[in-house]
Amino acid sequence: MKALLLVAHGSRRIESNDEVAALAQKLALKADGEFAVVSHAFLELSEPSIPAGIEHCLSQGAKSVTVLPYFLARGTHVVEDIPEQVAIKQREYPDADIHIVDYLGTADELVDLLFNLATG
């Protein structure tokens, strides 16, 4: 059973964190069949943390957890901080397949999406 964990930065603004939760819910509808569990987590400033989010996925029976960074730039958060947080659970559950995929900013489709926003 596979799980998908959407990881955002986290904000002091509740509304921003709620936007991430709502997006994860939409992803859950879209991912039905591919991922039995879709959840979200925050790098900082909000809960659940990344380790807690991974733990939640595993506790639901997931053998595989895909960590998807909801970040635009390849900064320290993407390169170091998220992998460090994920590694905590990779060490704790060596038999689980816990892996990080490309962050949002790498997606080729961003160009089309931005063009659509620009033209309304």
Place this chain on the structure above:
Amino acid sequence: MKALLLVAHGSRRIESNDEVAALAQKLALKADGEFAVVSHAFLELSEPSIPAGIEHCLSQGAKSVTVLPYFLARGTHVVEDIPEQVAIKQREYPDADIHIVDYLGTADELVDLLFNLATG
């Protein structure tokens, strides 16, 4: 003649700012015909600033400047800071059509895009 200005937060990391510049270049290829000028600007930490970016578009002959916030969350930057910076040039050029469109995080297509990233 219409211009499109992609506005990102800006980073101390040159590579992150370069990612934005590269994305604006891809947008320019995509937007050819719709926007004669496509440029980028940063809210802080890097140049060009938003007013400088708008000025650049107008100096190229644009009568309309569409400002597109490359931001994921509806935080203070989107709600207050970007409009304040844009207003400087709106006051200076009342005859130009300088307007801000929805930020990246509002795009419905983000769900499909994230699903594609998750499934490789």
